[in-house]
Amino acid sequence: MSTKSESKKIVKKDLISLFWRAFLLPACYSMDRMQAPGFAYSILPVLKKLYGDDKEKLAEACSRHSEVYNNTFACSPFVLGIVAAMEEEACANPDFDVNSINAIKVALMGPLSGIGDTFFWGTFRIIGSGIGVSLAMQGNLLGPILFLIIYNIPNFLVRYYGVQYGYKLGTNSIETLVSGGLMNRATTAAAVMGLTVIGGMIASMVSVNIALVANFGQDVTLNVQSIFDDICPKILPLGLTFLIYRFLKKGVKATWIMVGIIVLGIVGKFFGIL
Amino acid sequence: MLLKAFLVALVAGLCKIDNRIFGMTMIQRPLIVGTLVGFIYGDPVAGMMFGAQFELLSMGLVGIGAHSGMPEITLGSALCTAFTLGSGTGMEVALTLALPISAFGTTIGYLTWVPLNHILSERSKKAAEVADTRTMEICQWLGLFNYFFFPFLVVLVGMLAGAPLFEMLIEVIPEFITSGISVASSMLPALGFALLMQLIYTRKLAPYLFIGFVAVALVGLSNVGVAIVGGILAILVFNNSETQSKEVSVDVNEI
Numbered sequence: 150m151s152t153k154s155e156s157k158k159i160v161k162k163d164l165i166s167l168f169w170r171a172f173l174l175p176a177c178y179s180m181d182r183m184q185a186p187g188f189a190y191s192i193l194p195v196l197k198k199l200y201g202d203d204k205e206k207l208a209e210a211c212s213r214h215s216e217v218y219n220n221t222f223a224c225s226p227f228v229l230g231i232v233a234a235m236e237e238e239a240c241a242n243p244d245f246d247v248n249s250i251n252a253i254k255v256a257l258m259g260p261l262s263g264i265g266d267t268f269f270w271g272t273f274r275i276i277g278s279g280i281g282v283s284l285a286m287q288g289n290l291l292g293p294i295l296f297l298i299i300y301n302i303p304n305f306l307v308r309y310y311g312v313q314y315g316y317k318l319g320t321n322s323i324e325t326l327v328s329g330g331l332m333n334r335a336t337t338a339a340a341v342m343g344l345t346v347i348g349g350m351i352a353s354m355v356s357v358n359i360a361l362v363a364n365f366g367q368d369v370t371l372n373v374q375s376i377f378d379d380i381c382p383k384i385l386p387l388g389l390t391f392l393i394y395r396f397l398k399k400g401v402k403a404t405w406i407m408v409g410i411i412v413l414g415i416v417g418k419f420f421g422i423l
Numbered sequence: 424m425l426l427k428a429f430l431v432a433l434v435a436g437l438c439k440i441d442n443r444i445f446g447m448t449m450i451q452r453p454l455i456v457g458t459l460v461g462f463i464y465g466d467p468v469a470g471m472m473f474g475a476q477f478e479l480l481s482m483g484l485v486g487i488g489a490h491s492g493m494p495e496i497t498l499g500s501a502l503c504t505a506f507t508l509g510s511g512t513g514m515e516v517a518l519t520l521a522l523p524i525s526a527f528g529t530t531i532g533y534l535t536w537v538p539l540n541h542i543l544s545e546r547s548k549k550a551a552e553v554a555d556t557r558t559m560e561i562c563q564w565l566g567l568f569n570y571f572f573f574p575f576l577v578v579l580v581g582m583l584a585g586a587p588l589f590e591m592l593i594e595v596i597p598e599f600i601t602s603g604i605s606v607a608s609s610m611l612p613a614l615g616f617a618l619l620m621q622l623i624y625t626r627k628l629a630p631y632l633f634i635g636f637v638a639v640a641l642v643g644l645s646n647v648g649v650a651i652v653g654g655i656l657a658i659l660v661f662n663n664s665e666t667q668s669k670e671v672s673v674d675v676n677e678i
Contacts, residue, residue, distance in 0.1 A: 335661065411604060
């Protein structure tokens with residue numbers, strides 16, 4: 150490699166290779182260092198290209214990227230793009246403080262995985278599985294297919310454009326994104342969509358039916374379920390969801406709540422209440 | 424039987440590495456796993472419908488950092504779909520067993536791929552210190568292999584040993600228990616939604632949840648309809664938050 154082209158070594162092909170290698174990023178996940186080996190694995194081609202002839206610097210860079218790393222999977226290409234740009238800068242400019250590379254990585258991990266989880270687990274997946282499950286329940290094989298399509302279009306777009314956008318951002322300034330409030334706004338918007346869909350699905354997919362019919366002598370009966378339905382249909386599922394949410398907030402383990410619901414179902418059925 | 428067991432185990436193994444090489448496409452979710460196992464048993468629709476039931480139950484069980492001890496629902500749904508399709512009955516029982524079996528899968532994980540990948544992770548770090556890039560790459564691929572191989576093995580053994588046990592089990596369980604479980608399983612999605620709310624719900628955003636609820640409970644909108652309404656609301660919120668972006672933020676620490 151000639152010294153002339155040092156300022157611009159990373160080309161689009163390298164970014165595409167980051168995009169592909171990011172798929173394997175979580176493969177060597179461990180409880181303590183999490184996705185660290187994967188991050189080093191994914192960024193390797195860039196490091197090799199930049200430091201290829203200097204074994205010592207390559208080792209240094211490899212170690213740097215073997216530090217603890219964890220993120221929502223789909224957000225990693227974006228971080229890889231930023232890191233690629235910073236490594237390029239570090240390679241070209243001897244005064245560059247390499248510690249800032251990991252500092253940026255760590256700074257991005259928290260907010261990005263928060264945003265990523267909201268978007269991918271909390272919004273896209275919910276919409277996808279909500280639509281998929283309701284079709285599947287009617288015996289329509291489009292259900293699982295639509296689920297995958299709805300979820301994966303944003304998934305792959307974010308991965309593909311993430312790495313390129315990250316690289317561009319890394320070469321200019323990262324602060325604009327973090328401090329501009331754009332990430333917060335986007336997260337809130339995603340949460341709004343997710344919550345609206347969750348609200349709808351509480352009504353369409355949770356069902357609590359009270360079978361109890363109170364009998365007051367001769368023909369005077371009281372159907373408990375119809376009273377609740379008169380107040381507002383599906384009010385019981387809504388109440389149940391919020392009750393469980395309260396329990397979770399108080400630190401009750403989800404497993405115990407699940408056991409509780411199953412016991413409630415069996416006992417309720419046994420006494421004819423549910 | 425042996426061929427089916429092998430194929431089910433293969434599906435489970437491949438769906439399990441969804442996060443590890445396919446980029447988290449959600450083929451790990453019960454709806455997809457159930458459908459694929461259904462194909463093996465020649466009845467994709469039945470497999471899909473079981474998968475859909477389990478998908479609802481496990482709605483809130485997601486692969487987020489804080490939930491790292493979560494049940495291995497991919498393994499559980501593969502096994503239980505196979506059990507219920509293989510025996511042609513016992514959907515409620517299979518549905519109930521799916522979560523304990525998934526939880527057991529997590530235990531197996533702690534004994535196999537978790538410690539093994541820990542060793543690989545350490546090895547990779549050592550290799551990085553001397554710029555041994557080849558070893559780093561091998562560690563990464565071996566990690567992937569662990570994630571595939573052990574779930575594959577667990578499901579294979581589970582298929583061979585579990586199916587006869589399962590058929591015995593549905594004979595002995597009294598009717599009120601299975602129907603009680605079926606009542607419970609229609610309530611269980613509430614837990615899933617509550618778990619999700621932990622992720623994104625704040626008091627400030629509560630009205631949006633109620634809009635969604637009312638749209639379905641009172642107006643009778645479909646899930647697609649609610650998703651569209653949610654999308655419109657999201658755009659409105661995004662556009663209107665321009666000036667006051669600092670005030671509305673989701674508390675990441677609440678997860």
